[in-house]
Amino acid sequence: MKKTTIFLTLSLVFFSLIPIGFSENVVNNYGFETGDLSNWTVIGYGTATVTSEKSYSGSYSLWMGNDLVYISQNISRNISYVEFYYYKNQTDTNFVGIPTIFLRNQTGDICKITYNGTLNTWKRVYFNLETGENESITTSDCPIGSEIYVHEIRIGFDGYNQTEGGFFDNIMAYSREITKCDDVLLEGRHTLISDVSGSDSVCINIPVSNVILDCNTYTITGNGSNTGIRIGAAPTNITVEDCHLRNFYKGVLFFNDREIEVLSNVTIKNSDIRANYTIYSNAQITSGYVFNNTLNGSIFVNTTPAYHDITFERNYYTNPDGTGYSDTCTDSDCDKICDTPYSVYDSVTDDYTLSFYTYPSGFIVTFNYSSINFGSVNPYQTYEVDGVFACGYSNSSFEVYVNGTNFSTEWTIDNLNLTMYYTGYSKTKTLSTSRTLFDTFVQGLFKHFHKFLVYVPLVSPGTYTATVTIDYLLV
């Protein structure tokens, strides 16, 4: 019972300190903990001084006053939420300044957020541009309902010539755009807009539900011993997509810190994960879905919990040596799916395990047949066998040559035609005993269906055999 009480108390403090839901504070030196105005530019006639006289958190805050004065910082980001802490000097009874945040594009103000409270104590002032939620503010020209692009954030006193001032601390603007390791604390889509690297034990932490983390194919790089993305504390409906994870011990971690928690509807898709453990699950999880990823490293799923339901489908399983299952599996029909599914964990298989034809290189050809049998045939008739093929990949143009031996003296090989066809292409050649060029083909994946058509002359009953040689070679 005592332990539970402590936990809840800590949780409340935790959430009160972080504006709920946004990925990243994009304001540098937001709390002036450098002890100076690094990253800020002072505009106006008054005074802006970093001081340790008061602070909401940390050691410093900013005092501004004496006259019209602002501080400014270029952020050039999409912003969803702004906040700052303000302390009105209690001794300044005549002070009528109005602390204001100006969100500006490159031509001027696009949104003005003004604090209209009067308390002489630290006051958190915030405005959620997506929902309109706020605390003690009035706004002017601020669009509500979506994030807005902000080139410059400016904060100060609006329009008054003063002799006194107030303290500012923790001036923050939050974006759903991610550029560094951070917590994702609100539902909705969060997008990487640059590569991210970090040595945090967890780089991107997702402890809440209904989140889409879109890495937009940017790369998140770790230090070799940390975790790239952690999904835990029982959220549901989480999607992680288009992420490139590098140099992590655990790429994506499904995590519960209490046994009663169950993750559900968690999807990892279209991502390229290189880690000791690409997917590491220690969680109770239902409806997990790992789809269409390249997984370069091991996979661990703890099957001890009652629920460990993770479906793996259409993933490429490899390792740093390039000798992983997908790299070496047999794909006899070149359809990019291994002939035999990869056994991921326990009895779970990836029934559409991607093969090396997903990332083909060089020149490789697979023939799916080595004999053609026309069966019983009658003289003066033609017979055909099709459905056999050669498939593969070439990184440059290649040629196909054919030749064959006679069935017998009376039944020569020129009674046999070979047709190659695939979408948009068909060509037929009569075989001969001399090696002749069938055709030249362009680079890329290919699948040539071969059809053999034979004419049977009047020959004695019996079984006849010819040998046809089909050569694929680079030009």
Place this chain on the structure above:
Amino acid sequence: MKYASLLSLLILALGLVAVPAYSDTVTVSATVSPYISVTFNYNAVDFGTVTVGSTDNHPTPDYTTGVYNVTIDTNTNYTVTVSGTDFSDGAGHTFSVANLKMSVNTTTTFYNFSSVTTSSQTIYNGVDTDTINYHAFLLDVPSGQYAASYSSTLTINYATA
């Protein structure tokens, strides 16, 4: 020694330009069945007016002219079988088809005439190189046979052996 070095370099160079290639050696097989195709170049044999009690009547035209022939296309040995219906005038008078004798050969010289029966019987064994058969017919007329026009239908069958 100088020549040996040059040879070594040449071999090395040839090794470097080896072209990546994949080859499929395909065994193509078929089993040809026995086959025969024949074309009958006649469909009637007429003996004209014959005398009661006469034997070995020849048809008109005579079989020695080779007019009763069959073109053969075969890749195997074959057999010729024949059967027929008894002669009838359509008014109740008949006589046995056994009075008709037939012979087959690849030339117009005939031996071994066989009496035709109502059940199928082999009258000739051919070989795969045959390209033509000539047929010969002889008719005996039983004594006392009622005077009338008689006909019989023959079935001549060629089959692979």
